[in-house]
Amino acid sequence: MQGEISNILAVISLNKELVSGGAPIFFARDEEELEKIAGYLSKILDAMVHDLGNGSYVVVRH
Amino acid sequence: MPEYLIVITAGVLAGTLSRIILLRSDYRQYPGYPHGYMSHLLLGFIASALGAVAVPAVMAPEYTAVTFLALAVQQFREIRNMERRTLESLERTELIKRGLDYIEGIARTFEARNYLVMATAFATSLATQFGGLPAGGVVAVITILLSRNLMSGEILGNICDVVPARLSFDGPTLMVDEIGLINVGLKDMREDILKNGIAVKIKPKDGNARSIIHDMGQRKAIAFTAAVILGSKKDVDIPEYTPLVRKNPHTGEAGLYIMPVERDMEQLIAAVKLTPVLESASSKPLLAGSSIRKAKKKVD
Structure with missing residues (x-):
């Protein structure tokens, strides 16, 4: 992670009003679905899931 | 056997031996393959030959022969590049990376070890020239021990x-x-x-x-x-x-x-x-x- 650029590859959120912008956004109906989508995306993209604490996750490649 | 041959042989043997000993101590840095060992042993042999030949050449007197040493330095810098390139290209597929600093350190170590080998061979052949074989043996042991202990680095x-x-x-x-x-x-x-x-x-x-x-x-x-x-x-x-x-x-x-x-x-x-x-x-x-x-x- 030293000197390399980290990229946000996807955003997964419970709240449509909180997120918008450049990366692909996935909305989840509940907490469980949120975890599931994030887990799948992490495996698909070989990237890491980070919790923003407001019901949104970002998938980042380091 | 002519005297100069004894001098050169003593130097080459001491130098090559020191390379073998130094090669054994770096298992943690670089888990090598037989081919890797081979090329380093051969380069060590060449380094010690260069170091050992210097003394009889000066005694001859063939002072220009010493310029060979400059050529050798050039050659060993190439070793550093070789090591660096190899490790860097392996790094790309490594899941847990060594990091460029570590690679540079390893490459530098390999270069420096060849200088040590050359110095060992030179000192040994110098001692053999003036003190005979027993003196050469003593100096060889001392220089090998020195290069092993001085170059082990801190942990x-x-x-x-x-x-x-x-x-x-x-x-x-x-x-x-x-x-x-x-x-x-x-x-x-x-x-x-x-x-x-x-x-x-x-x-x-x-x-x-x-x-x-x-x-x-x-x-x-x-x-x-x-x-x-x-x-x-x-x-x-x-x-x-x-x-x-x-x-x-x-x-x-x-x-x-x-x-x-x-x-x-x-x-x-x-x-x-x-x-x-x-x-x-x-x-x-x-x-x-x-x-x-x-x-x-x-x-x-």
Whole structure:
């Protein structure tokens, strides 16, 4: 992670009003679905899931 | 046998022997293959031949022969490049990276070892020329021991205390004692890390050690050594398992977290302590005090 650029590859959120912008956004109906989508995306993209604490996750490649 | 041949043979033997001994001691840095050993032994042999030939050449007297040594230096710089290139290209597919600092250190070591071999051969053939074979033997043993002990370098255990630490989560942030490492989003992953991960805290003994731990390349080398010795569960699709070293910005202490194959705290502590202090990380700010005071006086 030293000197390399980290990229946000996807955003997964419970709240449509909180997120918008450049990366692909996935909305989840509940907490469980949120975890599931994030887990799948992490495996698909070989990237890491980070919790923003407001019901949104970002998938980042380091 | 003519005298000059005895002199050269003694030098070459001593030099090659020292290369073999030095090659054995670097298992941790570079797990080599028979081919790798072969090429280094051969280069060591050539280096010692160059060193050994210098003395009879000067006695001959063929002073121009000494310019060969300059050629040799050129040649050995090429070795550094070769090592660097090999390790760098391997690095691309490495799951846990050595880091460029570590690679540079290894490459430099390989170059320097050839100079040591050359010096050993030169000293031995010099002693044989003037003191006969017994003197050559004594000098060979002394120089080999010297090059082995002087060049072994410092390890992290000399400058830092390494103690077991506790893994926990503060919200999504993975903590090693009070040091925050990284944000882990998935709940399953957090449970997994708490269950299978282990962590240590690296406490620098003084300011010099603190500045060494501060170096990112050094921290990568620590994580790499730990992963080599304990194994790591990391795979391309599980970046969460990457071993990490982060420091507490206020105290300078560092926390290491790893998902090992062997969950063995003692081994982990030993691995961290065995990590070589990298040449590029090594600095001694505490020694700079006197020269800074001098500079200050000039300014005042």
